[in-house]
Amino acid sequence: MSILMRLENIKYDVKDKRILSISSLCIQKGNIVGIMGPNGAGKSTLLKLLSFLDQPSSGNLFYEEREISMRTITIEQRRKFAIALQQSLLLNTTVFNNVAVGLKLRKESKKVIKEKVSHWLDVFKISHLAKKHAYHLSGGEAQRVNLARAMVLQPKVLFLDEPFSALDFPTKMKLLKDLKNILKDTSTTTVFVSHDLMEIKYLTDELLIVMDGEIKQSGTTKDVTHSPNRITAPFLNEWNITI
Numbered sequence: 707m708s709i710l711m712r713l714e715n716i717k718y719d720v721k722d723k724r725i726l727s728i729s730s731l732c733i734q735k736g737n738i739v740g741i742m743g744p745n746g747a748g749k750s751t752l753l754k755l756l757s758f759l760d761q762p763s764s765g766n767l768f769y770e771e772r773e774i775s776m777r778t779i780t781i782e783q784r785r786k787f788a789i790a791l792q793q794s795l796l797l798n799t800t801v802f803n804n805v806a807v808g809l810k811l812r813k814e815s816k817k818v819i820k821e822k823v824s825h826w827l828d829v830f831k832i833s834h835l836a837k838k839h840a841y842h843l844s845g846g847e848a849q850r851v852n853l854a855r856a857m858v859l860q861p862k863v864l865f866l867d868e869p870f871s872a873l874d875f876p877t878k879m880k881l882l883k884d885l886k887n888i889l890k891d892t893s894t895t896t897v898f899v900s901h902d903l904m905e906i907k908y909l910t911d912e913l914l915i916v917m918d919g920e921i922k923q924s925g926t927t928k929d930v931t932h933s934p935n936r937i938t939a940p941f942l943n944e945w946n947i948t949i
């Protein structure tokens with residue numbers, strides 16, 4: 707497996723307060739990486755830095771060993787990344803048009819748009835909703851549209867910030883199962899912020915525990931959840947996991 711993204715000596719400060727400090731982090735190609743930690747630990751900030759939506763106060767980010775920053779990123783490079791958030795923020799139009807929006811911005815032909823959107827609606831099992839207005843969907847359906855809208859762009863890295871947290875358990879489980887298959891089938895490198903250890907254990911290969919703006923433990927999800935260290939154990943044990 708090769709390194710796709712790398713962070714080096716990243717610091718993120720707001721006024722005089724240090725929000726995040728990461729000496730080194732590597733994201734391996736094709737891996738699904740979870741980020742977990744208490745409220746306010748810095749998880750979303752880390753996601754924003756990795757997806758070039760914000761700029762660190764100091765430090766370096768590399769994509770395929772090429773240094774990139776929010777200021778220097780090109781449109782071509784930005785197109786390698788897609789993001790899905792907790793709120794699906796769908797547009798006031800049909801499901802089809804919502805999934806097509808990024809392709810239209812990329813000036814794809816009508817034929818390509820139709821093919822790609824139809825394919826991804828099918829993959830996410832929402833073809834029957836194509837003509838439905840996006841504001842008339844259930845939470846689970848809306849999140850499927852949100853994810854299809856990201857995946858239709860065939861990102862190299864998919865960033866997910868708590869996309870399942872508003873869903874009921876059966877809806878969440880069905881979507882998690884489908885998404886895991888899709889991400890593995892497409893070998894999409896994924897960074898997934900979640901508060902839910904069940905989601906993390908189900909979906910991720912690797913896990914970072916972020917506390918007080920630092921990565922306090924990292925490794926395979928199995929190793930981290932089975933053998934938390936002295937610092938992460940109190941946090942992980944709150945989830946009643948069997949160690």
Ligand SMILES: Nc1ncnc2c1ncn2[C@@H]1O[C@H](COP(=O)(O)OP(=O)(O)OP(=O)(O)O)[C@@H](O)[C@H]1O
Nearest residue numbers: 720725743744745746747748749750751752901916
């Ligand atoms: N632009 C900003 N200005 C001021 N404070 C900020 C800014 N961005 C982040 N913070 C602070 O940095 C800390 C980390 O925020 P962040 O949203 O990354 O945490 P989180 O781990 O994602 O939290 P949660 O689990 O509650 O979503 C918080 O204390 C937050 O208030």
